[in-house]
Amino acid sequence: MxxxxxxxxxxxxxxxxxxxxxxxxxxxxxxxxxxxxxxxxxxxxxxxxxxxxxxxxxTPATVADRADSPVIRVTPGAISFDRVSFSYRDDQPVLRDISFTVEGGQTVALVGASGAGKSTLVKLLFRFYDPTSGTIQIDSQSIERVTLASLRQSIAIVPQDCVLFNDSLRENIRYGRPSATDAEVELAVNAAHLDQFVSQLHHGLDTTVGERGLKLSGGERQRVAIARAVLKNAPILVFDEATSSLDSHAEQAVLSAFRELAGRHTALVIAHRLSTIVDADKIVVLYDGKVVESGSHEQLLSADGHYAALWQAQLRERA
Ligand SMILES: Nc1ncnc2c1ncn2[C@@H]1O[C@H](COP(=O)(O)OP(=O)(O)OP(=O)(O)O)[C@@H](O)[C@H]1O
Ligand SMILES: [Mg+2]
Structure with missing residues (x-):
């Protein structure tokens, strides 16, 4: 043209x-x-x-509410595992015949080697999977017979690897309870010993945390998770301690934040460093998917079994 x-x-x-x-x-x-x-x-x-x-x-969910399941009632928050077995794949049992109880208001620690099945136990408690056999009860209600939403509402978790969204610190913490006000978020920040960290930031709570929280350190991420749990204020608390070594200052901050929270709730603590759980009401030792020992720190030390060996090994490491 x-x-x-x-x-x-x-x-x-x-x-x-x-x-x-x-x-x-x-x-x-x-x-x-x-x-x-x-x-x-x-x-x-x-x-x-x-x-x-x-x-x-x-995709249909394998774990679903049964018809007319009631809402769970949690007071005081006693948990019992009764001969629970579980495997992800048919040929590889992860948990075998696990039985133990947590009284309401108690702090119970789970210890065991990496891969022993500690996090799996927590997944079962949240009912992400149903056990192959055995039952899990909270205050004498089987968790399979109550609604999933009410079950998950009554447990707050500080996970091993906390997932953060690429948004501000404030919104990431508010995820624990989306209806929380700004003032409540700030209280949670103080309770989780994050206030000092936040005060160093130019934009304070409005700082964005980066994709999956990569702009925060491991200890800071865990304290964000604790702040979420504080906000959620559920009767049962689960703490999956991260293996990534925090320096002793950050570890103390995380621990004291957690202790204050656990004091008022039923708590299940997964611990890698035994020094953090010596004052737990009960310690359950998992080995190869089975409970091999349980009792208080002193009882387990005098029993001279798996726990005592682990304790000695960690003492030597620290020395
Ligand atoms: N989704 C999954 N599918 C298949 N196998 C899995 C899955 N998750 C975990 N496992 C396997 O189950 C076993 C127990 O894993 P789990 O995460 O419970 O260990 P853990 O005791 O929490 O260990 P750590 O102390 O390292 O956190 C491991 O051998 C692991 O490989
Ligand atoms: Mg784990």
Whole structure:
């Protein structure tokens, strides 16, 4: 078209203005057309993603509420595991015949080697999976016979690896209870001993934490998780201690934050450093998916078994 217009201009059949006009018309036509191609490609790609998303949403949950399950009533928050066995895959049992109880208001510690099945036990308590056999009861109600929402509402967890969203510290903490006010979030920050850290930040609680919280240290992330648990204020508390070594100052901060919280609740603590749980009401020792010992720190030391060996090993490490 441009060539024809150029020829016409040369032959004096069109003015130079007409040539410019035709050029403009063509631009107006082709730019939107190529944009349409871009939009089409985007829509195609998004549709493919949406399909995958719906695929996930439509996956039936293996753990579901039974018809007319009641809401769980938690007072005082006693937990009992009764001959619980579990395996992720059929050929590999992870937990075998686990039985122990936590009285309401007690602090019970779980210790055992890495891979012994401690975190798995917590997943069962939350009913992310159902045990292969055995029952878990909270205040004499089997957790399979109450609604999932009420069960999960009554347990607060400080997980081994806390998941943070790429948002401000404030919103990440508020995730513990989305209806909490700013003042309540600040109280939780103080209770979790995060106030000193927050006061050093330019933007305070409005600082963003980065993708999955990568701008925070391990100890800071764990204290954010504690602040969440404080906000949630559930009757049962689970603390899965991170293995990543905190320095002793950060460890003390995390521990004292946790102790203050545990004092008022039933608490299940998974501990790697035994020095952190010497004052627990009961210590349950897991080995190879089984409970091998349980009792207080003194009882277990005098029994001279797995726990005593672990304790000696850690004492030597510290020396
Ligand atoms: N989703 C899963 N699918 C299959 N196997 C799993 C899964 N999660 C854990 N396991 C296996 O179950 C065993 C127990 O894992 P678990 O996370 O309970 O250990 P742990 O006692 O918490 O260890 P750590 O002290 O390192 O946190 C491990 O051998 C692990 O490989
Ligand atoms: Mg674990």
């Amino acid at each position: 441009l060539a024809m217009a150029a020829t016409a201009v040369r032959a004096d059949e069109m003015s130079l203005g007409d040539f410019v006009l035709i050029n403009q018309f063509m631009l107006q036509l082709f730019i939107p057309l190529s944009f349409l191609g871009f939009v089409y490609r985007e829509i195609k790609a998004s549709l493919a993603n949406i399909e995958r998303l719906f695929g996930i949403l439509e």
